[in-house]
Amino acid sequence: MRLLVIGGSDGGISAALRARELDSDAEVTVVLADAYPNFSICGIPYYVSGDVGDWHDLAHRTRSDIEALGITLLADTTAARVDVAAHQVAATGPHGAALQLGYDRLVLATGAVPARPPIDGLERLGPADGVHLLHTMGDTHGVMASLTSRQVSTAVVVGAGYIGLEMAEALRARGVAVVQMEALPQVLPTLDAELAQLVAEQLAAHGVDVRTATKVTGIDTDGRRLAVRASHVTSDEVLDQEADLVLVVTGVTPDTTLARRAGIDLAGNGAIAVDRRMATNAPDVYAAGDCAVTHHVLLGETYLPLGTTAHKQGRVAGENALGGDRRFAGSLGTQVVKVFDLVAARTGLRDHEAAAAGLHPRTEASVADDHKAYYPGARSIHVRTTGDTESGRLLGVQMIGAIPTGVHKRIDTAATAISCGLEVDQLCDLDLSYTPPLGSPWDVLQAAAQRWVAATTGDSGDGRPVATTGRSRSSGALE
C-alpha cells in the first residue's frame, strides 16, 4: 500500500499519521511545497508578538519526529499534476528535479490560499515593499524581516477577522501603532454585532485604531513608506494612512488548482467535493482540510476552514485511504479567539445563519458572572443563545469574557450539547460543576438557557399553564 499525501499541514500530516498508526507496513509519503511540515499556522501571531521566541517551536512535530515514524517527507516539492487514471503525480522537487510519484491511495491536503481583495497596488507590491499576505511560515519570515529591516512604527492591518485581530495584538505587543481596517460594519464579523462591539472596545483600549466600514482601495509606496488609501463604505469619505507595513488578512479560499486540473469535482462553494468519508469522486483520491468542503452538523455541506476540522478530516481520510470506513462527524464552526485580555467564542449557528437554513431561530442575550460574586474576581460573561422555536433545539451559542472566565472551554459544553441534539431547556438539566470560586449553582450556560426558554415561552402566548405541559417555562430564578 502506497499512500501519497499532498500537503504537509494539519490535514495532510494527520492523514499520514493516522495511516501510519493503522498499518506500519504502508508506504506513506508526504509532498509539501515548502520546508515547514506540520507547523501550527494558528501559532504565527504568537511568534510575531514575541510570545514564542523561536519559530521552530511552532512545529507540532519536527521533521525528524515525523520521519522517525516511518513517513517519507518530500519537502520543497510542488505537485504539478495528478493523473487519477494512472495513479501518478508529477511533481517538481528541489532544484527543479522532475519527480513522478505513483500511489495506491492519494490524499489531497493542499490547503487554502489567502484571499486577495481587489486593492489597487496589491498585485504589484510585496514583502520587499512591506506589503504582506500571511498564511505560511514563508510569509511569516517575510513579515519578521520587514519588522526588522523597516523599523516599523505604524502598520495597517486590512481585515478584522480572527487572524487580523491576533495580528493587531501581536504588532501592539511589539510597540507598533496599528490601524485596523475592516470593510464590514463590525470587527469579528463571525460574531453578532453586540458582542463584536465589546471586542472593538478591547482593541481600542489597547491602542488599536479600529476603522470599520472602511474599504481599502489602494496601496502605494514612495520606496520607503507605504500609503494606504481607504474609503468609508457608506459615506465614501476617503482615508489616507501612512504605514511602514501593511498586512492583508481577509480570509482564504481553497487551493483546488491541482484537483481541478485532475478533473476532480469541486462543490458549488469552490472547495473539493468530498463525502463524509472524505472521498472525492476520483477513484482512490481523498481530500481533507482547507481545500475540501466542510460537512456541518446543522447545515450539511459548507466551507469552514479551521485547524481543528483539518485535523479531524485528515484523520478520517487517512483511515479510509487504508480501507477504513470512518465518517467525519461534522463541524459546528466552533471558534475561539483571544483578543488581548478578552476571549470570544462561538459554536453552531447565529440567528441569520439559522434562518437562511430554513430553521426558526430566536436569539436571546444574557450576562452572568463566571463565579459567585461574593468570591473575589468575579467577571461578566456575555452570552447569546440561539435556539429553534419549533423544535426547541439549541442551535448556537456565542460568548465573550475575560480570559479567566473560561469561555474557551465553556463553549465546548454548548458544542457538545448541539452535537447531541439537546433542546435549550435540557441545558438546565445538565449536571455541570460548581464551586464558588469558579462557578455558580446554575452555570452561565444554564442561566442563558433559562432566559431563552422564558422569553420563547412568553412569546408563544398560548396561555397554557406550564403545569400541564411536559416542557416548562423558566425564568431568571438563578443564583
Add this chain to the structure above:
Amino acid sequence: MRLLVIGGSDGGISAALRARELDSDAEVTVVLADAYPNFSICGIPYYVSGDVGDWHDLAHRTRSDIEALGITLLADTTAARVDVAAHQVAATGPHGAALQLGYDRLVLATGAVPARPPIDGLERLGPADGVHLLHTMGDTHGVMASLTSRQVSTAVVVGAGYIGLEMAEALRARGVAVVQMEALPQVLPTLDAELAQLVAEQLAAHGVDVRTATKVTGIDTDGRRLAVRASHVTSDEVLDQEADLVLVVTGVTPDTTLARRAGIDLAGNGAIAVDRRMATNAPDVYAAGDCAVTHHVLLGETYLPLGTTAHKQGRVAGENALGGDRRFAGSLGTQVVKVFDLVAARTGLRDHEAAAAGLHPRTEASVADDHKAYYPGARSIHVRTTGDTESGRLLGVQMIGAIPTGVHKRIDTAATAISCGLEVDQLCDLDLSYTPPLGSPWDVLQAAAQRWVAATTGDSGDGRPVATTGRSRSSGALE
C-alpha cells in the same frame, strides 16, 4: 393554592422561587429553622478564609429579596410534626410560639446534618471548647468566634473530603497551622488515589500536615487547649496532637426526622424516597435537596447531596407541587474543588463504582497540556477516563490541573457527553474550541479519549484490521 416549604436552603428556596414564577397567586411560605435563608453553604470556607469579608454576602438572595417576590419566610421556626392526612404542619416559632400551618402542597427540604463520627469526647465538647461541626451559618459563626477568642495557632481538621480541604485552605489563609486527619488511605476519597496524591502534595506544599489512614479516636480539653488522639488504621500507632481548634467535617446524613415521624417512606440509603417528579409516597408531599434520594443518570437511585442537585430538585419539586409534570433529569455526581492553586473535578463513575453497578469499566490515565506548549504558561492536566468496554460508552472523567487550565469547565463537556450517552470514541468527533493560548487542536478530553480507545482496542486482541470495522482504533497522534 397554599405551598408550604420546610427548609430555607438551596432545595427549599428553589422550590419556592419556581412556584412563584409559575403562579403569582399561589401562597408560598418557607419555614426555616434558623435566620439564614438562601445562604450559600458552599461559600462558608471563603468567609472563614477572609476572601469574603462580610458573611451577609454569602446569601444568594437577601431575606427582603425573597419577600419582595411575595414569598413568606418564617425564620427561626422549627417544624415539629407533619400530619399528611390533615395537610397540617405543627411548628415552633420564635420565642416558643406554637404554629399550625395548613398546606395544599408540601415540599420537604430539610437538608442534611453533619455526620458525627464515633470520637470519644465529641458528644461532650462543643463550640465553647473549640470543637466544631460545620454545616450551617450558625456553625460558621461559632467557628469564627473560636478563631477570635481562642487565638488559634493550630487546628486539627478531621476529614479530607471537599469541605475538609476547603477548610484546611481557609485556616492556612488565616495563618493557622493545620493538621488534617483522614481515616481513609487518601485525601479526597471521591477521586482515584493517583489524582488524590497530587492534591495531597498541593496541601503539603501549602503547609498542611496531612495524615491519611489516621482515625481520630478521642478529643479532650484541659479547659484551654485541645488534645486530639488518633491512631494509624493499619499500624495502630498512636498520634497525639494538641490544637486550639478542632473541626469535624466527615460528611453528612439526610435529615429525615420529620419525614420519618410523618410516616413518609425512606429509601434503603436512609434518604427520603422520591420519584423523578420529587414526589414522596405521601399525598401532596414532595422532597428535594440533601434530605432526599438522588436519581443518578447511570446508577439510578443513590444519595449524593450536592448544591447543584438541590437547586435542580427544588425547581422540579416547586413546579410539580403546582401541578406540573417535570422530571429531575438526574445527577452525575459532578463535583469540583479548588485546593489552593489546584482544581480537582469529576463527573460520572469511577472504575470501582461502575464495576459495582454491573458495568464493564476500564480506566485510562493521560496527561496533556492545557494549551499549546509553545505559548507561555502551558500547564499539565491529569485526566482519568472511564469507559465501558462493552458498550464503548463514556462513564466518567476525573481531572486535575492548576486553576488557569480550566478543568472546572472542561469537566462540563464530559458531563454533557455522559448525559447524552456518547461513546468514548465519539468525544474525538466533537467540534471543540481551539486557539493556541487556550487549547490544542485535539482537546485534552479528546487526547484522553483517543488513549482510552487505543488501549481498549489493543486489549481486545481480536486481530481484526481496524479498516473493516465501524469503530476505529486510535492512538496518541495528537498535537
